[in-house]
Amino acid sequence: MQSLEDDDPRRVGEYRLLGRLGAGGMGRVYLGRSARGRTVAVKVVRPELAGDREFRARFRREVDAARRVGGEWTAPVLDADTEGDRPWVATGYVAGPSLSAAVRQFGPLPGASVRALGARLAEALAHVHALGLVHRDVKPSNVLLAPDGPRLIDFGITRALDANTSLTRPGYTVGSPGFMSPEQTRGSKVGPASDVFSLGAVLAYAATGVLPYGEGVAPAVLFRAVYEQPDLLLVEETLRRNLLGCLAKDPAARPSPQLLRAWLDDDREATRDLATGSWLPAPVAAAIGRAAAQLLDLEADGTGTTHAVPPRPTSAPPRPEPAPRPTPTPRRPTVPPPGPAPTVPRRHPTAPTRPAPTRPGPTRHWRHLPPQPIPVYGPPRYRPPRRRRGWLVLVLVVLVVLLIAAAGYALTHREAQTSTSGSAPVTGATAPGVPGGGAGRNVVPAAYLGTWSGQALYSNNTPAGVVTLTVGTGGIGDRSTGSRLDNGTTRCEAVWTLVEVSSISLTYTSRLVRGTPGGACTGGDAIDRRTLVIERDGTIHYGVSRAGVVTQIALLRKTG
Structure with a gap:
């Protein structure tokens, strides 16, 4: 809970506000107390929403629904004002x-x-x-x-x-x-x-x-x-x-x-x-x-x-004056007994003597203490100059490692190009029935393999045509799948490249090989992403998205 700010009210209805519990798109929620001492949560609508008729209707509906449901399943509504300049509702506080x-x-x-x-x-x-x-x-x-x-x-x-009616705008989903x-x-x-x-x-x-x-x-x-x-x-x-x-x-x-x-x-x-x-x-x-x-x-x-x-003070409290020190009573000097003088340990000639301890006075911050002398115990120790031969060896080792890594990358890149060029190329005539191009490294589950067909729809639920899809075996990067879309006037054929395999879906990118880009034909610029999901009933959900926006969907059934 946060403290109340300057723009927060101190009282709403009969409830005195103690602090702010949170804020959201509808307004702010405060912790309050009634005159009888009951703790409540008070939701106050934002001023810019108070004049919105649609929002007021939604707020009335919320209050009415919460009252109908009751306090056993939700926070009970204790009081509300849905018609004032700043609508609010007070509910029981759930700690x-x-x-x-x-x-x-x-x-x-x-x-x-x-x-x-x-x-x-x-x-x-x-x-x-x-x-x-x-x-x-x-x-x-x-x-x-x-x-x-x-x-x-x-x-x-x-x-x-x-x-029979909705209080939301057409096309707007809440x-x-x-x-x-x-x-x-x-x-x-x-x-x-x-x-x-x-x-x-x-x-x-x-x-x-x-x-x-x-x-x-x-x-x-x-x-x-x-x-x-x-x-x-x-x-x-x-x-x-x-x-x-x-x-x-x-x-x-x-x-x-x-x-x-x-x-x-x-x-x-x-x-x-x-x-x-x-x-x-x-x-x-x-x-x-x-x-x-x-x-x-x-x-x-x-x-x-x-x-x-306790609350923090707004200004620093005055520093207390130190109590006066009592005047010490002089002591009589102690006379040492007759005999040889005691042996005193010899100190280094440059080492300073530590002052005798004194009685503590007023506490002072360490930053304000006078600098203390640093004892010196002799000349600095001789250290031979460092040799730079170790740095030269380290640089040579790094260069050798970089050369080995570059050679490995070149070899891997060459093998990848050879593998890609060795996979079966797909032409426009054979797009719907391409063979598997990833033999030996297949990652496509067997349930997806085969020929599928179904009616495709645009995102606005208008028909786009009949989709015929042939899924072949292959690995990531293989062009092993093809599709045909026929709407009676336009026929589009595309090849698909596998880019991602998860436990529940396959994701491809597509490239148009026959047909006119635009309209029913998509994939001409190879940025479409096609997602296949096997459902429990054996059908495939087929979705086409571009830049994160769904453009086509279809439900496909196996035909071969």
């Missing part, structure tokens, strides 16, 4: 971090915690859907972790199931990339199954600490969520099967929230952990306890500081 903050600070959650989290959120979604609502923005930052279970917040883009369902990404009708997909992505993030569809620019993440499979290799086997069901591309293939809860809590272990408050790992639970203790220690003046940490 716990968001899921995204907890994973960033403490790492992924253990399997038992993920199952308890999923069971509780699935139960919350079942309650939300029973009210005729769809959340549409389930993501880690909208999940708060509390000792008695998680809370689902921010119903800002919630929509009723029976709504949601968070990486957690949006494929139908939500396409702008299609969104139902309860969309929340299940988002919940599966949230649980995958909680279990691994990484996004299931990777990171990067939003278009690339959205494309992978629609056409590629999630990366769940780090998820334990039992939980992985459950999450794959949630992340199915077809909404009808996803489980209901009630079924998902039964999967995650088949032996009631998650329910027991939630009931006893032991569902979170020890570091997260300790952080929640510290936050609650600091909350109790907040000062009454609303500065957001705690009693344990």
